[in-house]
Amino acid sequence: MTDDTPVCDEKHNLKDMHKQPRTHMPERDAQQRATDWDEVPAGYTVEMAQREALRCLQCKKPLCVAGCPVGIDIPAFIKLIAEDNFVGAARKIKETNSLPAVCGRVCPQEDQCEKVCIVAKKFTSVAIGNLERFAADAERERGEIKIPEKQPSTGRKVAIVGSGPAGLSAAGELVKMGHEVVIFEALHKPGGVLLYGIPEFRLPKAIVNSEIEYLKKLGVKIEVDSVIGKVETVDELLNNGFDAVFVAVGAGLPMFMGIPGENLCGVYSANEYLTRANLMKAYDPDYATPLLKKKRIAVVGGGNVAMDAARTSLRILGTEEVYIVYRRSRDEMPARIEETKHGEEEGLKFMLLTNPVKVLGDDKGWVKALECIRMELGEPDDSGRRRPVPIKDSEFVLDVDCVIMALGTSPNPLVPMTTPGIQVTPKGTIVVDNETCQTDKEGVFAGGDIVTGAATVILAMGAGKTAAQAIDQYVRAKKSA
Numbered sequence: 001m002t003d004d005t006p007v008c009d010e011k012h013n014l015k016d017m018h019k020q021p022r023t024h025m026p027e028r029d030a031q032q033r034a035t036d037w038d039e040v041p042a043g044y045t046v047e048m049a050q051r052e053a054l055r056c057l058q059c060k061k062p063l064c065v066a067g068c069p070v071g072i073d074i075p076a077f078i079k080l081i082a083e084d085n086f087v088g089a090a091r092k093i094k095e096t097n098s099l100p101a102v103c104g105r106v107c108p109q110e111d112q113c114e115k116v117c118i119v120a121k122k123f124t125s126v127a128i129g130n131l132e133r134f135a136a137d138a139e140r141e142r143g144e145i146k147i148p149e150k151q152p153s154t155g156r157k158v159a160i161v162g163s164g165p166a167g168l169s170a171a172g173e174l175v176k177m178g179h180e181v182v183i184f185e186a187l188h189k190p191g192g193v194l195l196y197g198i199p200e201f202r203l204p205k206a207i208v209n210s211e212i213e214y215l216k217k218l219g220v221k222i223e224v225d226s227v228i229g230k231v232e233t234v235d236e237l238l239n240n241g242f243d244a245v246f247v248a249v250g251a252g253l254p255m256f257m258g259i260p261g262e263n264l265c266g267v268y269s270a271n272e273y274l275t276r277a278n279l280m281k282a283y284d285p286d287y288a289t290p291l292l293k294k295k296r297i298a299v300v301g302g303g304n305v306a307m308d309a310a311r312t313s314l315r316i317l318g319t320e321e322v323y324i325v326y327r328r329s330r331d332e333m334p335a336r337i338e339e340t341k342h343g344e345e346e347g348l349k350f351m352l353l354t355n356p357v358k359v360l361g362d363d364k365g366w367v368k369a370l371e372c373i374r375m376e377l378g379e380p381d382d383s384g385r386r387r388p389v390p391i392k393d394s395e396f397v398l399d400v401d402c403v404i405m406a407l408g409t410s411p412n413p414l415v416p417m418t419t420p421g422i423q424v425t426p427k428g429t430i431v432v433d434n435e436t437c438q439t440d441k442e443g444v445f446a447g448g449d450i451v452t453g454a455a456t457v458i459l460a461m462g463a464g465k466t467a468a469q470a471i472d473q474y475v476r477a478k479k480s481a
């Protein structure tokens with residue numbers, strides 16, 4: 001942010017601003033950014049943010065708020081931006097969303113608040129996500145992050161298993177309520193998918209780390225390298241002084257296609273590939289983490305995870321071509337339009353209506369090609385999308401030396417398997433009461449992807465908040481019993 005000058009002294013008299021085109025957020029040049037790890041969108045200047053804020057009609061019945069899974073008071077924070085009170089805007093968002101700098105970057109606003117924005121009925125919606133990011137960045141960059149008051153200590157202890165958005169948001173709420181909170185994280189760094197899944201060029205790790213430092217300052221303790229279900233079970237946590245446990249272990253178990261050759265060297269799950277690159281710095285020649293240089297990479301899948309894996313592999317030194325291999329057409333691709341656009345600008349090649357049938361290996365057991373078949377679209381399936389149907393005798397061989405499977409993930413099974421008394425669905429998700437996140441087991445709550453299956457950051461955070469309210473009531477009642 002460079003310019004602190006308000007966009008207009010008479011801003012509240014400005015009419016018809018909503019009819020103006022939505023303020024575009026500048027992006028770094030595609031050729032340049034495809035070779036580095038810096039963030040792609042550059043953020044709004046003060047002038048851009050205020051121009052965009054003035055497009056908001058300050059609706060009496062703001063549909064955007066109903067469209068936000070955590071109910072942020074959107075018109076109120078936008079008004080504060082228009083009034084030059086950027087830090088106030090960030091604090092307004094934080095009343096209901098503890099990770100605004102993250103959500104402003106990764107939330108699918110086009111399917112949530114922005115989709116139902118009144119302005120979108122005739123014009124383009126107010127850029128709510130961009131404004132959320134602007135406010136959160138302004139607060140951080142000005143060093144004005146405020147540590148809120150905590151309630152007096154209750155003497156109650158809560159264990160949180162998993163440090164993704166569900167665990168972090170529950171921790172933030174519970175510590176403010178006066179409880180002692182310890183997060184147990186299996187990996188050596190906290191943050192969950194925010195850290196090991198979503199790449200640096202979409203969500204800079206400094207932002208995730210600053211959110212975690214904020215929680216630590218509030219008093220949250222984080223024990224890394226602690227795989228619950230191995231070092232200790234949930235029952236042991238309950239027997240060793242914790243009054244309640246919140247299970248937020250996510251859905252990181254990769255899925256594969258079950259085709260021949262999937263166990264050849266050079267076939268990765270997207271999760272493994274991204275974890276090596278993001279968390280273990282495999283892209284940096286100064287680190288010894290093994291992520292071998294490959295020239296031609298096929299990423300199988302059409303979702304956001306596929307885009308992240310493909311755009312990451314494009315940035316690894318030595319990569320020449322990266323293909324997205326997807327069995328339906330572009331219209332059915334589940335990835336955000338913005339991610340597909342960014343990937344295409346950076347040089348990804350899209351092989352649509354194409355499905356792999358076999359991974360071919362060389363005599364040393366390494367991938368040398370991917371055999372694929374062409375597809376066409378048939379009748380809609382249960383998801384409402386047109387079913388891909390193979391075209392007879394259309395097989396062909398794609399010359400690649402690495403294959404990344406990005407077909408989705410399922411719930412992490414270790415905690416459900418080692419916690420007798422909690423109910424699990426056939427898909428492996430934990431069954432909870434949606435109003436409270438309470439499982440069938442006394443004192444054990446669960447939320448985020450482990451309950452919903454792979455979903456979104458904001459839904460996981462919403463679950464963390466719901467669970468915190470219920471845990472607070474539970475441990476306080478336990479104290480007075």
Ligand SMILES: Cc1cc2nc3c(=O)[nH]c(=O)nc-3n(C[C@H](O)[C@H](O)[C@H](O)COP(=O)(O)OP(=O)(O)OC[C@H]3O[C@@H](n4cnc5c(N)ncnc54)[C@H](O)[C@@H]3O)c2cc1C
Binds near residue numbers: 198
């Ligand atoms: C590559 C990728 C990109 C994505 N992009 C987006 C996006 O742009 N926007 C969006 O809204 N959503 C996105 N998502 C989805 C989103 O990140 C998840 O829905 C969200 O992170 C779920 O939060 P969570 O807290 O439930 O679980 P997670 O973030 O998965 O965190 C779970 C944590 O629990 C830890 N854990 C697991 N087992 C144990 C154990 N036994 N003991 C201790 N700790 C354990 C894990 O190591 C992890 O840190 C993306 C997901 C991926 C994989």
Ligand code: SF4
Binds near residue numbers: 055056059
């Ligand atoms: S619906 Fe759109 S115009 Fe109305 S308050 Fe929300 S962001 Fe502003």
